Amino acid sequence: MKHKYSLHLLLVLLISALLTGLANAAEKKLILTGSSTIAPLVSEIAKRYEKENPGLRVDVQTGGSSRGVADARRGLADIGMVSRELKAEEDDLLAFAIAKDGICLITNQSNPVASLSDEQVVKIYRGEITNWKEVGGNDAPITVVNKAEGRSTLELFLKHYGLKNQEVKAHVIIGDNEQGVKTVSGNPNALGYVSIGTAEFDAADGVPIKLLPVGGVEASMANVKSGEFPLSRPLNLVVRGQPEGFASDFIRFASSSKVDDIVKEQYFVPVSN
């Protein structure tokens, strides 16, 4: 019996230790969740912020833009990360852009097709054009690469081309940008779309992919910055209600020119100026 009591005591002590630890940890911690595109960028910004403000902690978690919206709404996160414009039904949230990103279509470098019109892209993604020779390429079936549900890249792409996800006939569904690049670089007949920053870096690094222009505008970070490139998106921090104190301070820091070098290092376009 004695043993049993000491075991209970130990359990109670353990749980109370955990709870106090929890209470202490919750005091000066800011939690961000959301877009996997923004997470690496905000992690780096958070590190610099922590260095400038000793004693404060910023924890960055990932999981996709939808998660960022949901967590910010439910209060599971102080700030959500959303890599697109907020939708009309999300007007309960406030968005603060910290950078810009463009999306471009990519093909394998060995593919002779130099550009696709908007109409051709729509037909390919609807499965009405299934062979590259119909758009001036080789006689080979097109492998359509689409993004997974909940990804902002997908939503932006569908919106720009006026497509619905149900009508897209995809052969490969991918998650993150680098996965898209890897799929297309490994398949000479694939057509996909990824973030321009990622595509530009990988193409320069020797990965065999080709960036296609959209609406006649060359896909480059310079054109995203100038606003000329039609298929671009803001990278947003979102909060429910006007941010206060710690959160507001962090958002101000993340959209200031103090982090321009970090934004560029992650292949995004700064918006601070």
Next chain:
Amino acid sequence: MNVASNSTESIYSQTFGSEEPMSERVASLLVCGAAACVAMTFLWLVFDVFWSGLPFLSFDFLVDVPSSAGRRGGIGPILVSTLLILGVCMVVSLPLGLGAALFLSEYTSENTTSSRLVRYSLDILAGVPSIVFGLFGNAFFCIYLGMGFSILSGGLTLACMVLPLLIRSAEEGLRSVPDEYRAGAAALALSHTRALFQIILPSALPGIMVGLVLGLGRAIAETAALIFTSGYVDRFPDSLMDSGRALSIHIYDLSMNVPGGNNNAYASATVLLALLLCINAVANTFAHCWHRNLTAEAST
């Protein structure tokens, strides 16, 4: 094992001599081929990862903090978090797993409804995709129990995932202990508990160790169950209540989400693979030595 296979081989060669029928030769060729395929796949994987990862590996890489989203710097905090998560997982799952395995093999007979129910649910649990464990862990440990994104939530989620594996192989190990041992212990008037701890558990050690290694292997390679529980934060954890990025998540993020992260992804994968091989070797040596000591003790 070796002794057994040698003797089988010699029996066949004595019976058939060198004039084995053709069908026999084809069959043995196919069997050997299958084994070679498995070994080749493993060696190729190890070679590919080590070949691409070793050039970027250094002592600094193991202790430094990552910078520029992991493209530069090292994996120091990530290694610490990974080991802490594994530690939590093992501290929780080992006693629970052993207890459940003992219940199944020593306290109930194989065909009772309760043991069948437990065994059935374990087999189902063992086949559940890890992302389901991740979402469960997020909902239960992080949100419901209020642990938040933390190493503790991650370790507990992994423990849930590893338990079925651990229990089932420990149970197999315990069942393979001959009933004569139990009868002998009873004849010597040993109490049930003493018989368990001094005779049955030590004899079942190899099976338990297999379960432990399998469980550790699955835990250390886990991504989906951890991304929503232990999280993504890559600084040195202060306590178990801090979020900490596991090595497998770091590799996933570097290769899938960070342009230019491939080299460090390979280097991290090399570390992960080396860690796995080490755990395997240590567990095997440990089990071997312990087993030998115990049998030596018993025979004197």
